[in-house]
Amino acid sequence: MQGMSVIVKTIARMMVGFVFMYGIYIILHGHLTPGGGFAGGCIVAGAFVLLYLAYGRDEAKEKLQSSLTSIFESIGAFLFWLIALTGIIWGYFFFNFIERGTPLSILSGGIIPLANIAIGIKVASALFGIFIALASVKFVLRE
Amino acid sequence: MAVYSACILLIGIGLYCIVVKRNLVKIIIGFAILEYAVNLFFASVGYRASALAPIVVDEARPVPSCVDPLPQALVLTAIVIGLGVTALMIAIAYRLYEKYGTFDVSEIRRLRG
């Protein structure tokens, strides 16, 4: 699969930073505005997909590897599990062990922002991994 | 009432596609329609007449009455589950095309009896 023209590659390079930042904004403000881990993770995956589509499979294969996505996926899921497990020290699984904080500020809501970050990492890498797996199949049609 | 009838109609369309169509991709699309219709039904169960969205912007002005936020959280989970199933179906359909050479369900029939 080849990439697209030079114009597309240049604009994609410029836009990826903004898309990535927007996705991180949605993840971090999940307890204040609609969105959260899953929606923000989809947007971050969209940033990577934009790069992959603009540069084509042959060039992007070395830079955006599927083994890295697998590692990040497991790390994100494992972080979520650790957050749930540390609640047990205070008595209950999934217990809210951070202070509530003042409402409507960024540092509030207990463990929810941390859980959003973990879910965001996992969803972004999982969706990008699915995209790589489906896009890198080389079809040899059996007659 | 209109929303519920639209959901039931969409469920019917989704089931029709799964049962009648012979192309694998159309079956997957039918399943996607069915799943979105059930999620739409679940989310619209929480509606209350003349109520606002459950987002608190400023602590000085609380929301007087808002729609039920619990079905919205549950539907978020259900959408993610549906995404997982759809992705797996598409991957299996890809491999089926590689092995059998066709998307037609009536030709993919090695297992019988």
Add this chain to the structure above:
Amino acid sequence: MIVPLFVAIPLGLSFLIPLFSKVSRRSGDLLTNLGTAALLVLSLYSIRLLSGGPLVYHMGGWKPPFGIVLVLDSLSLLVLVCVSVVSFACSLYSISYMDQFTSKWKFYTLFMLMITGLNGVTVTGDVFNMYVFFEIAAIASYALVAFGTEHEELEAAFKYMVVGSVASMAILLSIALLYGGLGTLNLADLSRKIAGAGDPRLLAFAGALFLTGFAVKAALVPFHSWLPDAHPSAPAPISAMLSGVFIKVLGVYAISRIFFNVFGVKPVYLNLLLFFGFASLVIAAFLALKQSDMKRLLAYSTISQIGYIALGLGTGTPLGIMGALFHILSHSTGKALLFLTSGSLVYSAQTRNLQEMGGLEERMPVTATSFTVGALSIAGVPPFHGFFSKLFIIIGLWQAQRYALAVVGILISVLTLAYMLKAEKHAFFGRIREELRGVKESPATMLVALVFLAALCIGIGLFFPWIVKVLIEPARDVLLKGIAYADTVFQS
């Protein structure tokens, strides 16, 4: 404190296995077997803990009905013991068996996720949480059925996926209707609200949708069409898990929990269970006679035995329900043993077709003996445990004045013996063929798993009064108590 560990241990391991497999290749085997051994020890230890009443755990410290509760009572404990025993045997077996496939760590990840889902469905007390764990187990099983990525496995997996997903959508629609009509998701709270002021039309529709969804997963007869393709195509330890525990947890346990404890026992549900059970029993037994593929024969036999369990639940009498619960335990160990031996035949002789096998008894003595133990126990021959469970079901049917069904149960039991002996004769007895002379016995870990399950088949049969008193009778009391389940959840 111990209740969330049943979900936390397999979930954490399934996230750790991909990370550790980048480092060493054998780490997947070690982690999986440690996990299933830990779950087995935990479930056996919980038998002692439950003598003081059911354990209720509030997730995150939120009280019901606002938060999710995890409830471990005797019925959940019986199902957990079945799941732990069969999954321990299958994980021992997969150390050598899965060397035929590539990327073994993916298999272990999906296996652990499936165990998470099964344990989660069993211990949860919240209906949407049950749906989420249901889907985790189901998606893991769809991927595992397609693991070998050959022609037939992909076709079977796609068929299974479409049918299973439509069933899950029916369950989700029913949950949406119940929430819209009654306003709660907690199982105990739902049972109180249904008994109080439920609209009968809403309850009938929701009950019908639930029964459809769970009957598809339990493979009762009008809804069984995915099973004879999916179970033979999966790798052998996954066939054992699917036939042994997956159908029972997601189908039979869910039906009994929802229809006995939440909706309350009504004669219409019992009659429906009797009808589906009778149809499964008879139709699947006749279809199993004409199969020449060994795993397909065992798959039809599974459908037939689930018919027995549905008949036992549908009687409504204490002895019938006790027989059904005992048959869950005996069928899971017996059928898992049979599927694992068929996997040994695939591993050594490279074939599943009964017409191509013959006389393998002299080459594979341990496998042949364990197949005999499993076949006689499923067919219901004393002193194996299958005899006692079927006896209880048939006596329960007689006590509920369903004389015709009891006679049919006895006749189908004879038919079960017939096709099991046919499979054994074609595979193991007779003279060995020329091309099978080089066949060797299976590796040691596979044999250990087979001997473990065979010893359980004999042991549970010999010590059945003790097993019935400790495991089965408390579980039966939970089901007979019906709606009083809500009191145990709310009072702690």
